[in-house]
Each structure stands twice: as structure tokens, then as C-alpha cells.
Amino acid sequence: MSHPHTYSHADQAARLEQVLALLRDSRLKLTRPRRALLEILVHEHGPFTIEELAVKLHDTPCDPATIYRNMAAFEDLDLVRQCDFGDGMARFELVGQDEDHHHHIICRKCRKLELIDLCFVRELEKLVRDRGYTQVHHSLEFYGICANCQRE
Amino acid sequence: MSHPHTYSHADQAARLEQVLALLRDSRLKLTRPRRALLEILVHEHGPFTIEELAVKLHDTPCDPATIYRNMAAFEDLDLVRQCDFGDGMARFELVGQDEDHHHHIICRKCRKLELIDLCFVRELEKLVRDRGYTQVHHSLEFYGICANCQRE
DNA sequence: CTACCTGCAAAGACTTTGCACGTGT
DNA sequence: ACACGTGCAAAGTCTTTGCAGGTAG
Numbered sequence: 001m002s003h004p005h006t007y008s009h010a011d012q013a014a015r016l017e018q019v020l021a022l023l024r025d026s027r028l029k030l031t032r033p034r035r036a037l038l039e040i041l042v043h044e045h046g047p048f049t050i051e052e053l054a055v056k057l058h059d060t061p062c063d064p065a066t067i068y069r070n071m072a073a074f075e076d077l078d079l080v081r082q083c084d085f086g087d088g089m090a091r092f093e094l095v096g097q098d099e100d101h102h103h104h105i106i107c108r109k110c111r112k113l114e115l116i117d118l119c120f121v122r123e124l125e126k127l128v129r130d131r132g133y134t135q136v137h138h139s140l141e142f143y144g145i146c147a148n149c150q151r152e
Numbered sequence: 153m154s155h156p157h158t159y160s161h162a163d164q165a166a167r168l169e170q171v172l173a174l175l176r177d178s179r180l181k182l183t184r185p186r187r188a189l190l191e192i193l194v195h196e197h198g199p200f201t202i203e204e205l206a207v208k209l210h211d212t213p214c215d216p217a218t219i220y221r222n223m224a225a226f227e228d229l230d231l232v233r234q235c236d237f238g239d240g241m242a243r244f245e246l247v248g249q250d251e252d253h254h255h256h257i258i259c260r261k262c263r264k265l266e267l268i269d270l271c272f273v274r275e276l277e278k279l280v281r282d283r284g285y286t287q288v289h290h291s292l293e294f295y296g297i298c299a300n301c302q303r304e
Numbered sequence: 305c306t307a308c309c310t311g312c313a314a315a316g317a318c319t320t321t322g323c324a325c326g327t328g329t
Numbered sequence: 330a331c332a333c334g335t336g337c338a339a340a341g342t343c344t345t346t347g348c349a350g351g352t353a354g
Binding site: 218 | 332343
């Protein structure tokens with residue numbers, strides 16, 4: 001693979017098939033907005049805010065409420081994951097395989113996003129500074145279901 | 153130091169002095185709510201939501217708007233940093249030195265928080281699973297001021 | 305046909321802002 | 330004194346929910 005975050009059309013088509021298969025096994029129906037959302041999530045590199053998704057959906061106008069509901073549904077299927085970049089807006093991205101693993105650099109002012117591929121914390125902070133950022137800090141958070149909640 | 157997140161009273165007093173000195177050098181005034189907030193931030197281990205801070209302030213009743221405004225002011229002084237755990241509530245913690253560095257495990261259901269002291273990503277995911285969590289993932293985000301914004 | 309979906313509008317939750325009064329230095 | 334800070338209330342965002350009509354399987 002020439003670039004870590006570039007996927008061939010074949011890769012994307014395969015991933016889309018996987019995702020659609022997952023839907024078929026659930027009781028979710030494959031509606032027009034749903035399909036359009038999944039195509040965006042598979043073909044473009046997230047995470048996306050609700051508004052960004054709405055814009056990308058221009059061909060398939062879709063109420064924000066519907067996007068929220070679908071993201072929640074996809075999250076239940078572990079198809080999508082919610083991210084939070086500290087600006088009070090929910091962001092969603094397709095859950096990927098290991099090779100998808102990456103982190104973000106978020107500008108504290110303009111909120112611009114950059115992807116980075118390495119996965120070592122200390123070294124990465126240096127790398128972020130090397131890219132010209134100042135006042136760098138990072139936050140690494142883990143999400144999971146705790147033992148208590150698993151029993152419920 | 154016997155435990156990485158335990159500080160002696162002397163340490164805390166010194167840190168509080170540092171922080172108050174920082175305030176003096178700025179044009180912020182040392183008001184009652186302000187002082188109470190700083191004491192909480194120095195003496196207890198955050199991050200805290202606005203509501204949590206309000207509860208801890210019982211002796212110094214303080215409007216939420218005032219807490220928000222003060223956290224913003226402290227952030228400008230690089231005294232405090234905002235965290236986001238993906239539940240739509242702002243959280244704030246004192247900016248610490250290197251030895252303060254830590255990460256969190258957040259239950260996706262009950263939002264319970266645990267602190268962890270190591271700083272290697274892969275190993276940590278295993279560690280999180282070892283603590284009984286399932287469906288573990290993590291998010292590592294960097295914050296900084298990008299080259300563009302520095303020029304402004 | 306039935307369960308699931310969607311759009312619209314209303315309600316909710318968190319946060320920000322305006323303004324007049326109060327306070328630290 | 331004067332600039333800065335606070336409480337209160339109103340306004341702003343983003344998100345969630347209720348409901349009636351529509352649609353996939």
C-alpha cells in the first residue's frame with residue numbers, strides 16, 4: 001500500500017459490502033439516507049460532524065435528526081464510533097481495522113484536522129511540534145464497557 | 153513519591169502559591185469564587201465538569217456562568233486545560249508538570265472514570281482489557297496552535 | 305402487512321452573552 | 330476611582346424526542 005490512508009476502489013467496495021452485510025444481519029433497513037451515509041463513511045476519511053455529513057448528503061437531503069439517529073444505530077452495531085475533539089460537536093467515523101489506526105492533530109484555534117500514522121505518545125508530541133504547532137498537548141482516552149455494566 | 157497521584161500538603165500549598173502568583177501577574181483579580189475554584193483544582197484530581205465544580209463550591213455559591221467564565225480565563229493563562237470525554241460536557245483540569253501525565257479509562261455506559269499511569273498505547277489497551285473492560289478502544293488527540301494561526 | 309424510518313417541530317441540555325450591580329486593587 | 334467580576338436572565342447551539350405519515354422486506 002503506497003500510502004497508509006489511501007484505499008483502492010476495490011478495497012472500498014469490499015468494505016461497503018461488509019458493512020451492508022452487517023446491516024442485513026441486523027434488523028436495520030437499507031433506506032436511501034442510510035445507504036448514502038454508509039457510502040460517505042466508507043469512501044471518505046472521517047470523522048465527520050453531523051453538519052459535514054448533511055453537506056455531503058446534498059443528493060439525498062436528510063434531516064439532522066435522522067443523521068443523529070442513524071449514527072446512534074450504527075454505533076450500536078459497532079460500525080461507527082463517536083469522537084470528540086473538545087469543541088462540543090459530535091463526530092463520527094467508521095470503525096476500521098488495525099491498519100486504520102491513527103491519531104489526529106487538532107488546531108486549538110481553527111480546529112483544522114491532520115492525520116498522523118505513528119502510535120507512540122512521546123515521540124508524537126515531538127512530531128507535532130516539528131510540524132510547526134506550539135503549545136502542544138495531547139489527550140489519550142480509552143473507552144470500553146466496565147465490568148459492572150457488562151453484568152446488566 | 154509513594155503514589156504517582158498523591159501529593160503532599162506541602163506540594164499542594166506550593167502549587168497553589170505558583171498559581172496565585174500567576175494570577176497576580178495577570179490582570180485577573182483574586183475574587184472569592186476564583187480562589188475557591190483554584191483551591192479545588194490544586195487540591196483535588198480533575199478533570200471536573202462545571203456541575204462537579206459547582207457542587208464542590210457549596211461553601212462559595214457560584215453561578216455556572218461564572219465558573220464557565222473563570223475556566224475560560226484560566227485556560228487563557230494556560231493554567232487549566234479543557235478535556236472532553238465524548239459525553240457533551242466540558243471538563244477542566246489544572247495543567248500539570250510531566251509527572252502529572254496520565255490517561256483515563258471511561259466507561260461507555262456509566263461514564264465512570266479511572267486513572268492510569270502508564271503511557272504506551274498498545275500495552276495500555278491490553279491493560280484496560282485486563283481491568284475487565286470489553287469493547288475497548290482509545291482515542292489519542294493532540295492539541296496545539298498550528299503554524300497558520302500562530303501568524304495571526 | 306408489519307416493523308422500521310423519516311421529516312418536522314418541540315423539547316432538552318449545555319454553554320455563552322448582555323446588563324446592571326458589586327468588588328478587588 | 331476604575332477596571333474587572335458576578336448573578337441573573339435571555340439567547341444560542343447542538344442534540345434528543347414525539348408523532349404522524351411513509352417505506353423496506
